[in-house]
Amino acid sequence: MLRSFSLLSRNLKKVASRTLALLGALFFLHAGLGQAGEAIQIQKDIPYLSGEESNDASVQEKCKFDLYLPEKPASGFPLLVWFHGGGLTRGCRNPCPTAEIFAKRGIAVASADYRLNPQVKYPVYLQDAAMAVACAIREAVKKGANPKAIFVSGHSAGAYLTMMLAMDPHYLRDAGLPDGAVAGFIAVSAQMVTHFTVRAERGIPEEKIIVDEAAPLFHARKDAPPLLLLVGGQDLPPRLPENQLFATVMTTLAKNETTTLLVVPDRTHMSLAEKLLTEGDIGGPAMLEFIKKRTPSPGAATGK
Secondary structure (H helix, E strand, O other), X not given: OHHHHHHXXXXXXXXXXXXXXXXXXXXXXXXXXXXXXXXXXXXXXXXXXXXXXXXXXXXXXXXXXEEEEEXXXXXXXXXXXXXXXXXXXXXXXXXXXXXXXXXXXXXXXXXXXXXXXXXXXXXXXXXXXXXXXXXHHHHHXXXXXXXXEEEEEEEOHHHHHHHHHHHOOHHHHHOOOOOOOOOEEEEEOOOOOOOHHHHHHOOOOOOOOOOXXXXXXXXXXXXXXOEEEEEEEEOOOOHHHHHHHHHHHHHHHOOOOOEEEEEEEEEEHHHHHHOOXXXXXXXXXXXXXXXXXXXXXXXXXXXX
């Protein structure tokens, strides 16, 4: 056991080197993607569940998303599906400053709600999130989004949902999406162990940490999709080491080559998300670079 933790500690240096490489790449943002625009379009209250289940009051209230589009989007723009935080017990999709700032840079954003505890329990949060992604893709592609440039992201509890969709692919499959439908996942301060609200549902004390099928870390594997993990240098006490452990397990033990951890110095749990793409921020540019790198050019997307 001690030898295993020693190995993980030594290999944190490898994660740090990847972070430095990412920071170097941020100076080469794609022209036209990342330049702030002036206006956006917002389409409100798009439902993502239909049929008999849609008659439920909680579904009618929560199972919707708002679609933020550049005012004059270029053909083949990326889509970012964004999930809010709130511990799986609170929060809502609107207002969503993150959606506005990314839409002004040519990236469509679907800001999605999902049902919350105590209305529902695990795994309904994840099932809702997966259905939101599937529906958002359909709606955005109708409006010109590139189906090969779909990304999922979120902050805190929303980042936990993001990571679970990335690491346990059956949720997106159950929502009708094939493997590889999402080009990459961006987690902004995610829990990598079983979420504390899920533990509470099971009668497990908050201080008792577990890693089971409800934990992103449980699903560590070599063939995971591209992941960008953002965490604040002054984040919640467990959050930084959790993300460091996850990144090290992925890159060193699972031999995954598409996981990148970026620690944003001096950022707290909330300011990490609130200051994305503000002056001096490195988290937002990292997200833009991650998206740009995995967005085919319009010609490549159409086969021209």
